[in-house]
Amino acid sequence: MDYVLETRGLEKKIKNENIIKGISLKVPKGETYGLLGPNGAGKSTTMKLLCGLLKASSGEIIFDGKKWSKDTLNKIGVLIENPAIYGNLTARENMKIHACMLGVSESEVKRVLTLLKMDKTGKKKVSNFSLGMKQRLGIAIALLGNPSLVILDEPTNGLDPIGIQELRDLIKRLNESGITVLVSSHNLAEIQHIASYVGIIINGKLKYEGKVNNNDNLENIFMNVTREEEYSYV
Numbered sequence: 479m480d481y482v483l484e485t486r487g488l489e490k491k492i493k494n495e496n497i498i499k500g501i502s503l504k505v506p507k508g509e510t511y512g513l514l515g516p517n518g519a520g521k522s523t524t525m526k527l528l529c530g531l532l533k534a535s536s537g538e539i540i541f542d543g544k545k546w547s548k549d550t551l552n553k554i555g556v557l558i559e560n561p562a563i564y565g566n567l568t569a570r571e572n573m574k575i576h577a578c579m580l581g582v583s584e585s586e587v588k589r590v591l592t593l594l595k596m597d598k599t600g601k602k603k604v605s606n607f608s609l610g611m612k613q614r615l616g617i618a619i620a621l622l623g624n625p626s627l628v629i630l631d632e633p634t635n636g637l638d639p640i641g642i643q644e645l646r647d648l649i650k651r652l653n654e655s656g657i658t659v660l661v662s663s664h665n666l667a668e669i670q671h672i673a674s675y676v677g678i679i680i681n682g683k684l685k686y687e688g689k690v691n692n693n694d695n696l697e698n699i700f701m702n703v704t705r706e707e708e709y710s711y712v
């Protein structure tokens with residue numbers, strides 16, 4: 479199996495507290511990998527380590543077979559928390575600003591807007607977009623420069639059922655075009671819908687990693703690993 483991303487013994491200490499405790503995960507190429515875990519488990523911190531927003535205390539990140547370096551960032555698109563979006567500008571104008579900062583061409587803006595079916599938003603200002611549309615614009619920005627991996631932290635938060643369905647379709651299209659998606663959520667049903675692989679983080683540790691099939695009861699797997707972690711304290 480080909481992996482686009484691997485971590486080996488990743489650790490992060492914040493204010494003397496071990497937040498990430500030796501996470502070793504493997505994200506297969508061209509798939510959607512769901513990072514699951516309860517609130518405060520360490521999903522966002524792990525994602526921030528992967529995209530260079532935080533520096534690991536120890537451990538390694540391997541991207542496409544090579545050790546993580548600043549150049550790796552050219553191949554990773556990220557949507558963590560709220561994207562930097564200007565409400566009084568259009569989608570295209572927002573995209574152009576980001577394209578300029580990244581040094582990518584205007585044709586790339588056009589490609590991504592078309593891929594995300596946002597090329598018809600015209601003169602509409604982003605402040606008038608629905609939350610789902612704003613989220614889609616955030617993903618469009620993450621896709622500028624044609625990354626091979628896209629990291630999305632809790633992308634369905636606040637979306638209505640239509641927005642969630644659109645996001646699922648989009649993630650599917652990204653996989654079909656060869657892009658790997660790493661997505662975090664604490665919603666098991668959501669991950670079951672969109673991910674082909676899951677990693678379950680509990681208390682800063684990767685407690686489970688594997689392929690998911692539609693017939694798997696992810697809730698059972700999740701409850702079992704959660705209980706195991708609780709019993710390990712007894």
Ligand SMILES: Nc1ncnc2c1ncn2[C@@H]1O[C@H](COP(=O)(O)OP(=O)(O)OP(=O)(O)O)[C@@H](O)[C@H]1O
Pocket residue numbers: 492493497515516517518519520521522523524664
């Ligand atoms: N800058 C920080 N200073 C202190 N503690 C932090 C900091 N950042 C994260 N933490 C702690 O690290 C733990 C993991 O946080 P993280 O945000 O990664 O969890 P999460 O799994 O993404 O949770 P959620 O689903 O609620 O977003 C939490 O206990 C959090 O309080």
